[in-house]
Amino acid sequence: MDFTHERFEYTRRYVREVFGAEDEQLAHLMERAVAAGLPDIAVSPDVGHLLQLLVAMSRPPSSSARAQRVVELGTLAGYSTIWLARGLAPGGQVVSVEIEETHARFAEREIAAAGVGDRVVVRRGAALDELRRMQAELGDDSVDLFFFDAVKQQYQAYWDAARTMLRPGGLLVADNVLGAGWWIDEVGEPNREAIDVFNRAVAADAELDVACVPLREGVLVARKREAAGRSR
């Protein structure tokens, strides 16, 4: 199949039109964010649907004593956070980590306006530091889904810090695994090289089953195996 730029663009618009419906709250959220000075770098609505679906698919088993927990790295304006929160089981929670106070405050207002404020905590700090603190606070097998969307060059470090917190059967989701202002064919570009290392390490990780969903700028979806060492 000859995959021209025009064909790629048509496909991208088609997927967004057919699979990217948004309600009023989400449809104008990023316009408000940009007007407030935040960068226009949220996930697209078609990726939002994927995030909501993956959260719904990562609910803890009914035998589990704890409520569902999702951890997002990189809140920005709360756009992806709201999609994640909408997939939660009753009683579940999204903890979203953001380093910029103005982003965190803007996001909290939008999250409340979307009606999911009771299910979301925006945690201030650097993602890697907060992951290490959460590991000490929450312990192993305490998270059902991680969504990485903060510093691209730190994804491998995020995974190293998050690994034991993700319960067996839980999901690792990472945005921008094909591009983010750069593209995956730009060999030598520092972000591209860091993501390439992360992608290859995760794809070869004996604890994970992994797929790359080429929506927007690429979404990696991985599931931690129930029993380490199971054959692929």
Ligand SMILES: C[S@@+](CC[C@H](N)C(=O)[O-])C[C@H]1O[C@@H](n2cnc3c(N)ncnc32)[C@H](O)[C@@H]1O
């Ligand atoms: C791509 S945006 C997140 C987009 C958001 N997940 C969405 O799709 O709606 C990345 C966010 O990560 C934040 N960020 C940058 N460095 C960070 C760090 N070291 N720790 C936590 N957040 C960071 C930025 O301030 C920005 O808000």
